[in-house]
Amino acid sequence: MSAPDAADVVRGRFEPGATEPLIFELGHPGRANTYFPNARALEEFLPAQTLRPDLPLPDNSELDVIRHYTRLSQRNFSIDTGFYPLGSCTMKYNPRVNDAMANLPGFRDLHPFAPDELAQGALALMYDLERYLAAIFGMAQFSLNPAAGAHAELAALLIAKAYFAKKGEGAARTTVIVPDTAHGTNPASAAMVGYKVVSLQSDARGRVGVDAIKAVLGPDTAVCMMTNPNTLGLFEDHILEIARAVHAAGGLMYYDGANANALMGNARPGDMGFDLMHLNTHKTFSIPHGGGGAGHGPVGVAAHLVDFLPTPVVRKTGDRYALDFDRPESIGPMRSFWSNFAHAVRGFTYILANGGxxxxxxxxxxxxxxxxxxxxxxxxxxxxxxxxxxxxxxxxxxxxxxxxxxxxxxxxxxxxxxxxxxxxxxxxxxxxxxxxxxxxxxxxxxxxxxxxxxxxxxxxxxxxxxxxxxxxxxxxxxxxxxxxxxxxxxxxxxxxxx
Amino acid sequence: MANPENLLYSKDHEWAKIEGDTATVGITDYAQNSLGDIVYVELPRVGQTIAPHASIGVVESVKAVSELFSPVGGEVVEINPLLEKDPAAVNRDAFGEGWMYRVKVSGDPAPDLLSAADYEKLVTTA
Amino acid sequence: MYAPHTQSDIRDMLETVGVASLEELLRVPDAIALGEPLAVPRGLPELELQRTISAYAAQNDAAGYTSFLGAGSYRHYIPPVVPAIAMRGEFLTAYTPYQAEVSQGYLQAIYEWQSYVCLLTGLDLSNASVYDGATALAEAAIMAVNATGRRALLVSPAVHPNYRAVLRTYARGLELEVDELQFCAEEGTSGLDSLPALLAEKRYAAVVVQSPNFFGCVDVPGDSTRTAIEASGTVLIGVVAEAMSLGALVSPADWGAHIAVGEAQSFGNPVAYGGPYVGFIAANKEHMRRIPGRLVGRTVDGTGKLAYTLTLQAREQHIRREKATSNICTNQAHCALCATIYLAAVGATGLRRCATLNVERAHILAERVTRVPGFSRRFGAPVFNEIAIRVPDGTSAAAVLAGLQERRILGGVDLGRWYPQLADSILMTATELTTDGEIEALTGALGAIASGAIGGHAAPISGEASVVRA
Known part of the structure; x- marks a missing residue:
């Protein structure tokens, strides 16, 4: 596309229904805002060959920046402006108190390498959130490390892989059973740990049939990935029999938590026989989607898989909290730092606001x-x-x-x-x-x-x-x-x- | 569009035109039609040895992906250079300018390929 | 509770549905029904809620300390204009922009983000962002594996230790081999001189180099190394854990990277105890079909009007399922939006000035700290905003940091946490926020610690100062 004339760009911009120009088409070199004091020349400190010759970004006045992005914001649908009937996405109201709490200076400005003894509030919050999640979903323990639902799903499959490797069944257990009602991330995650996907057709009632699952179970079964209620919105009423069959074949049951908003206080994945699960805290616990992220994806496990959780987890000793990295069976960390902490604050605030x-x-x-x-x-x-x-x-x-x-x-x-x-x-x-x-x-x-x-x-x-x-x-x-x-x-x- | 009589067809909806020890390969008109607007074709590399029915590439439309399974085995000797710039050629002319690659065939080129008439039956009963 | 239902609403709706009670609506088999109330306290009204959560925040004593912490998470000035716009509900509470017609604003903002990443890294294309720097590296490694068909990776030991750890987590899943180079103990760089010999076998899918590296040092391959990388068909992945450096230093494309990955938290996102942050992946166009996650493209609508949309979706998990380039579903749209607004506000002039201030403050820090007897620079290579400082003989980084902590200073990170041979060195970070007064407080404290004044201090150096490993 050819470069529009700058004056035309700005003129056209204010007409009703006009296309908003790109930030790169606005502004002028040197039209800068004064955020920073003067500095000495870079060449005083660094050899010339380490320095970049040019920095081809636009300079815009702050007003033009505000106008540009405000206008962009107005070209969007959002929960604050309308209703989303989006299945499996749980687009519920995002309470503003959650953001206010995440933005408290004691949280916002806390550095991830702050010593544990100076971050007791953050660690206590992570610990308490983890305990509540374990109680609500009936799992032994969660890790808040993964950054989103699909990321937690990957963590869960890595946990399964590490678990089977430790049992000496790593080479044998290579398949993951995924019903046709599963989310697209399930097979993609399976592929990222080298598992083959076996697809399973739902029965006439829109459920996974006990006989159908028995037919595909075998010594190669690693994990059966399900969600309950499933993506048809139906409760898998034979879930206990399915779990028993998977466990009898030596496999693990994985719960995709995307539909957890239907379950709280009613039934728990842990009681249905699931060994592994993830949550989309941004769905169930009202964290804003922000146009596609950041998410928050705790991964939870039953007692026999706790040692494999990603690092770190928060350990409580007496009334003191610490980040625990010393977990030799762990699959390791999934991301740069400990968790999407600001989102943990939002989810925790939501849980306390609602209560059990x-x-x-x-x-x-x-x-x-x-x-x-x-x-x-x-x-x-x-x-x-x-x-x-x-x-x-x-x-x-x-x-x-x-x-x-x-x-x-x-x-x-x-x-x-x-x-x-x-x-x-x-x-x-x-x-x-x-x-x-x-x-x-x-x-x-x-x-x-x-x-x-x-x-x-x-x-x-x-x-x-x-x-x-x-x-x-x-x-x-x-x-x-x-x-x-x-x-x-x-x-x-x-x-x-x- | 009719399936040309001079081509052989696979159950994976690919066609092969055998000339001496060389086979020209593409996807059928039926396949392009069910995929919709094709936006990208990933082809094997020249010099690559491929086994019959092996997955050797993909065809992408806006919202679907389909694997390419080679109807014949052998060494890839040429790919259609047009498709990198103009994947829509497959939509326009699947049996002609939308051809995908040529293979120097090793062994029996077509033990299980179908005639145009048999392929026609396959897609009308599908 | 944020549900608007009145008792009469509930009654009417139950009647419409044709069930007698909410309990009946949610009936599950007895064997799995939760027979007791959830073990979570009763809900709090907002006033009490704020008090309760604020009490947690108040226990984070680090807030009152002077900080020289960095190492992959950076305190920078965030102009108020950034949160003021980004927190607008139309951005904050929007869903992923799959419905392009009602998502043009966000799509355009992400297109601008992709453009900014390209301009800063010098590469052809960028995706809509990934979780963070470490996962960006892991995803780039998978791209390189898919591009080359090779299953081993060669990584500089001066890449952020957390990034390397995450890469190993992913590599275990995919059964990839990860080898590490020997680093140069004098310069603090990656020991890239040994590369040509290692690459000759054409075994490695990628070489991973970070610059500025974990020790703050500029660490880029020289001409002969780059020639060897090109000749062996290896992908050079350039890691930038401190995006602010892109305002001053040679871009990854200019130092030879085919894929650049990193962390853009520094652009308008707070440190927030580690997240959410915003990872970026930029690449040469030959990698277009292999780049993971969402991509925004510019096109037209049915009337020819300029429009934006998510594109090349056939790469992604929801279509390609087990053959997808990655299982990534979310990006970090809102963090990327903050970064985009930040870059728009500061512009080229502001970004260069801020980056320059980082360089200036770090060099002043280094100069003042090394004036304290016994403290010296650990490495010789040029640095951006971080510097490895060797502590006096007979003490350790951990002991000096504990002494500083007694004086309400967080002096940096103990390099011995990841590199046992560097237990005598502290990684100190200065940014544009670091004042002369803070540096003075630090040097004063270091002087007191070095001269043994700590021995007479009321509180002994605590041996319990959280020893953790990553």
């Missing part, structure tokens, strides 16, 4: 909201697994597509025009034209009614005037994006005009 009684209520109301939306949506869309769901459910637009040509994708795009975010689409893969809806507990009945009304009106419009739905969205700052061009001619960065 509140968390139990959170899960109950999350399930109530999902069922409320489900029974309303089934009036105008197929809900292939028509029974009480947990925190989410799936609907299918297959029949609608056959009738009108309007697909799940088109419904989702049309929802954007009604001010709602799209649901999760085309997942899980076993439901054709799938819409996966998770309202979370923080949405009011009125909001849910408004969402259902919007979806209903789109379905009705599809039957009346499918072209109008296929053209959506029309009210957003850009229309449907040319993804083919994006992938065929990748333009991944700004380049200075020649």
């Amino acid at each position: 009684d509140g968390l139990t209520k959170v899960s109950q109301l999350a399930v109530l909201n999902a069922n409320y939306v489900r029974v309303k949506v089934r009036e105008f869309l197929d809900t292939p697994y028509d029974e009480i769901c947990r925190h989410e459910f799936v609907a299918s637009a297959q029949e609608l597509k056959r009738e009108t040509g309007v697909r799940a994708l088109d419904l989702a795009k049309a929802l954007l025009d009604h001010g709602f975010h799209a649901p999760t689409m085309y997942f899980p893969l076993l439901v054709p034209e799938c819409l996966m809806i998770e309202p979370t507990e923080t949405e009011s009945k009125e909001t849910l009614d408004a969402f259902v009304a919007a979806l209903r009106s789109i379905v009705e419009q599809a039957k009346r005037d499918p072209q109008a739905v296929l053209a959506a969205p029309t009210t957003t700052v850009v229309g449907r994006v040319d993804e083919t061009r994006a992938a065929r001619e990748p333009d991944l960065r700004w380049k200075a005009p020649a």
Whole structure:
């Protein structure tokens, strides 16, 4: 793309609906803000050949920076501005007190190499958070080390690998069983520890069948990765028999915690026979997604796997806390420092705000909201697994597509025009034209009614005037994006005009 | 688009055109159509020895990935240079300018490849 | 509790669903039902909540100490404009920008981040960020393995010890071999002279070098080493654990890196006891299909209007599943946003000045500390903002640090924690925040410790000062 004239860039910028220029197209060299005092010349300290010849970044006034990024912020959907019915993502309200607490100077400015005796508050918080997680999910111990859910999942599989190696079964146990309702990270994580994936089809009830799992178990089974409730929003009611079968074959049960918001105070993965699990604290415990991270992904284990947890873990001796790195069986550290600590503070604040009684209520109301939306949506869309769901459910637009040509994708795009975010689409893969809806507990009945009304009106419009739905969205700052061009001619960065 | 009579086909939706000891290989029109807009083709290296039915590359569309399984075995002697710049050639003309690579075939080139008619049956019953 | 439900809402909704109670709605088989309340105290109203959490923060006594800690986590000035914009709810509470039409702002900001990383590292492309510096290195190593088909890695011992440890964690999973070079004890550099011989076998997928390295030293391969790296087809991974150095020092591309990885926490993100931070990966374009994680691309919408979108998604876990380049799902979008706003605010002029101040403060620190009898620079190579200081004979880094701690100074990290032969050396860090007064307090304390004044001090040097290993 050719370089626009700077004056034109700024002129065009203020027109309604205008494209916001890149920060690199704004500003002038030397239009600097005075944040730092003068320094002596670099050449006084360092040999010339160690110094970079140029630093080709733009200089912008602070006002222009504020205007630019404020305008960008306004070109975004967010929880603070609207409702996300995103299945398996748990887009609940992010209480601001969590951020205020994470930002306390005693936490924000604490250096990771501060001696343990000067970081007792942070260590106590990590310890207490870990204890609460263990209690809520019925595991022996968690490590707060992994940076996100997929990262914790990788940690869990490394733990399994180390466990089997220690038992002398490392060479034999090479497969991971993953149901077709699993998240995409499951097989990718398995590949990162060299495990082969065995896919398992769900039964007609949308569950993992006990016989089906017995058929694929063997001396090569390392881990069975499941989530409960599963991604259809259904509770795996035979989970104990499945766990017994996996354990009888010598394998481990892994719980993908993405759907943990349905469970608190109701049932615990530890009691269902799971040996390993991860949590997405940014889902269940209200840490802001921040546009895709940072996340927070504690990994938890049953008693026989505690020694393998990633380092460090917080150890309590008397009333003193310390980071414990001296764990010879550990898989080692997963990241640069101890944890995404600021997020640990947010999650801990959320747990204390709700308490055990509140968390139990959170899960109950999350399930109530999902069922409320489900029974309303089934009036105008197929809900292939028509029974009480947990925190989410799936609907299918297959029949609608056959009738009108309007697909799940088109419904989702049309929802954007009604001010709602799209649901999760085309997942899980076993439901054709799938819409996966998770309202979370923080949405009011009125909001849910408004969402259902919007979806209903789109379905009705599809039957009346499918072209109008296929053209959506029309009210957003850009229309449907040319993804083919994006992938065929990748333009991944700004380049200075020649 | 009809599957040309002069080509042989694999169950993995690839075609091979055998000329002497050389085979030209590509994916079928049926395959390109089910993948959608192809954005990238990863081909084997010239000089690489490949076994029949081995996974030797990938075809990417915007939101899907499909592995390439070679219908024949032998040594790769040429790759289609067009596809790096213009992967859409596979969508436009899967049996022509969208060819992928040439192999100097070793052994029986096509013990289990299908005729155009048999391949037609495979995709219409799929 | 943040749920808005009134009792009558709950009643009405249960009736709509057709069940009698919440308990009935959540019924599970008896054998797994939790038969007791959760072992978590009752919820707190916000006022009490703030008091409770603040009490934890207040126990972190380090807040009141003068600090020369660095070693991969850096205190830098954060202009208030950074949090003021980044904490806007439209950014903070947004989901991953899969729905491009309602995510143009975040997508553009990430495109700007990718551009900044390219401009700073000198490489062709960058992803939307990864967890942190250590995981960036591990992911880059996997890229190199996939690019070369080789399964061994050669790593400088002057790469951050935590990064090397994480690399080993990942390497165990993938069953990769990790070898280490011998480092040069005089210069504090990687001992790269032995590289040509080691690379001749073409066994290594990658050579990993960090500059400035863990000892703060500029540590880059010379021309003959670079020639050997190129000739052997080995990928040179350049690690930058202190991104601020990119404002002053030669870029990784200019010193020969094919892939540059590192930690950008220094740009607008607080130290926060270790996270969240923001790792970056930049690479030559030949690695485009192998780079892990999210990538934002610029394209158009149906009407030809400029638009941004996540692209090349076929590399990623949710499509390629077990054949994905990585299992990475999240990036560190919000931390990358903070870094982007920081870079936009300080600009080239501010970044260069801040980097220069770091160099200046570190050299003043080194000069003043080495004026204290018995203290000397451990290594000879040029440094950015960290310096290894050897303590007087007859004492140890640990003992000197404990003495400083008695005087409310965190003097740096004990290099003996990772390098037993360097138990006589402290890694001290100075940034633009380090004042003359703080340096004076440090040198005064070091003088007192060296002259044995500590012996007469009320509190003895504690032998319990947390000895930890990583």
